[in-house]
Amino acid sequence: MALHVRRHVLGRRAGHTLGFLRRCCRKSTVRGDLRCYFKNRILTEKVAPVRKLLLACFGCVAVLAGSPAHAADLGTRPVYKAPPPIAPLPLLSWTGCYLGANVGFGWAPKRWSDDGIEFASHTATGVVGGGQIGCDYQSGPWVFGIQGMFDGSGMKGDSHRVLGALGPNVTDETRVPWFATLTGRIGYSVGPMFLVYAKGGAAWVRDRHDECCLPPAPVVARDDGFARVTRSGWTVGGGLEYMFLPSWSVFLEYDFLGFGTRSVTFAPTGPTTGPFAYDIRQNVQTVLVGLNYRFGWGKGKAPVVARY
Secondary structure: OHHHHHHHHHHHHHHHHHHHHHHHHHOOOHHHHHHHHHHHHHHHHHHHHHHHHHHHHHHHHHHHHHHHHHHHHHOOOOOOOOOOOOOOOOOOOOOEEEEEEEEEEEEEEEEEEEOOEEEEEEEEEEEEEEEEEEEEEEEOOEEEEEEEEEEEEEEEEEEEEEOOOOOOEEEEEEEEEEEEEEEEEEEEEEOOOEEEEEEEEEEEEEEEEEEEEEOOOOOOOOOOEEEEEEEEEEEEEEEEEEEEEOOEEEEEEEEEEEEEEEEEEEEEOOOOOOOEEEEEEEEEEEEEEEEEEEEOOOOOEOOOOOOO
């Protein structure tokens, strides 16, 4: 509205000036008429640009004067906050040491012989369980480690034989109270949570052997005795381990412990007067499931776990 009023007033003033000059020119002579003509034209050409400039200036002032009110009508500009950062997933690594427990089933085939003649053959079986401790180091997908394992055992077995037509029934019995292994381990990480591994190293087993007659036959000489021996050998095995939490993992494993054939001396009991020996061939096999708690994570070169 203010701009329109200013334009109207300016137009009226310019019109009055031009009208006054034209009236003055009508009262003059021919020479004066020519002079008046040229003055009128010059004045008209000079007034028109000035008029446009003034109108433009008044328009800018009006726009600037109305801008604060217009900005106020828009209200406060909204403030946008960045979304909270996504917490990164923990870096999963097999590097570190661990402590755990296991339980499973074991069997131990036994073959007793003397001078190449087999006297007894049986397999001790039973539940086994114990613990393990070890350390691993991961480099890329490969995992290298060392482990010690000790398990108590309920494996036992026996066999019966008859010494001649009139001889007594002889029972040969074996019990395996415990076994232990010390192994190196190499594994390959299938993704960040699965580890397929193989192991191998040294093994030890404790054996309790007993031979006795059922029923006693005092007329016939017989070998009654017992032997308690710890044997050493080797072991190989393998398994699969799954890390279900950053510090916890479960595993399933098979192990073979080989001890070969060894001459075992029995101490005499009952009427037997002297020691005697058998060549006993054996091995121990186990299937174990276990749980490990790991500590000292994050020091190896593990693959990066991405979140999408």
